[in-house]
Amino acid sequence: MITSEINSALKVLRSQQILLYPTDTVWGIGCDATDKEAVAKVFEIKKRSESKSLIILVDGIEMLKQYIPSVSKNLIELLKTSKNPTTIIYNNPIGLAKNVVAEDNTVAIRIPENEFCKQLITAFGKPIVSTSANVSGNQTPNCFKEIDTAILDSVDYIVNLQREKVNDKSSTILKVADNGEIIVLRK
Structure with a gap:
């Protein structure tokens, strides 16, 4: 099941289309994070200004780099030891x-x-957008059942996995300051 869903999702990502998919936090609206036109579609679906940023997912530290x-050694260690998204x-x-x-x-x-x-990200070979649905x-x-019909109708493909899962926890958000200090923005 997961393999067929990955293959379907890859076709969507490779054709500048928009995906609705489960993540380790909430359901995400996604696309190729390197494709400006696909990203513009995500902003349109969310009715969000492009001056706001989106979260990007990578498959590991090597892709991050x-x-x-x-990426400092301290940050790599933090990523390896973090218990929460x-x-x-x-x-x-x-x-x-x-x-x-x-x-x-x-x-x-x-x-x-x-x-x-x-x-999915490993198979795609590039980062993907992951903004809340x-x-x-x-x-x-x-x-999944709380996602607005307008969102469901506006994406090109909805992954058929984990639709019963409930996740009310967002990720911890940290920021790397210019001096390298790590600042907690949301726990």
Whole structure:
């Protein structure tokens, strides 16, 4: 089942289309994080200004280093030992679509623990967008059945996995300051 869903999701990602999929936190709206046109569609679905940034998922530290040139050893250790899903806001990303990067030249990236996500990203070979499956400003759904019909109708493919799972925990959000200090923004 997971293999066929990965194959279906890959077709969507490779054709500039939009995916609705389960993650290690909430359901995500996703696309190729290196494709400006696909990212623009995500902003349109969420009715969100492109001045707001989106979370990006990578499959591990090696992929992270392709888009964030300077990842400190302390940060790598933190990522390896974190018990909760952890999103980190990094400075000066490279190789991503310009519209996933915030106005202050930062990007939020998480390495998911969800097996479907990891396998999908590895097979795709590039990071994917993962923004909550809601219209901007509306409550984030904790499970598939809470996702608004407008969102369901606007994506190109909905992954048929983990639809019964309830997840009410968002990721911890950290920011890497210019001096390398790690600041907690959300626990």
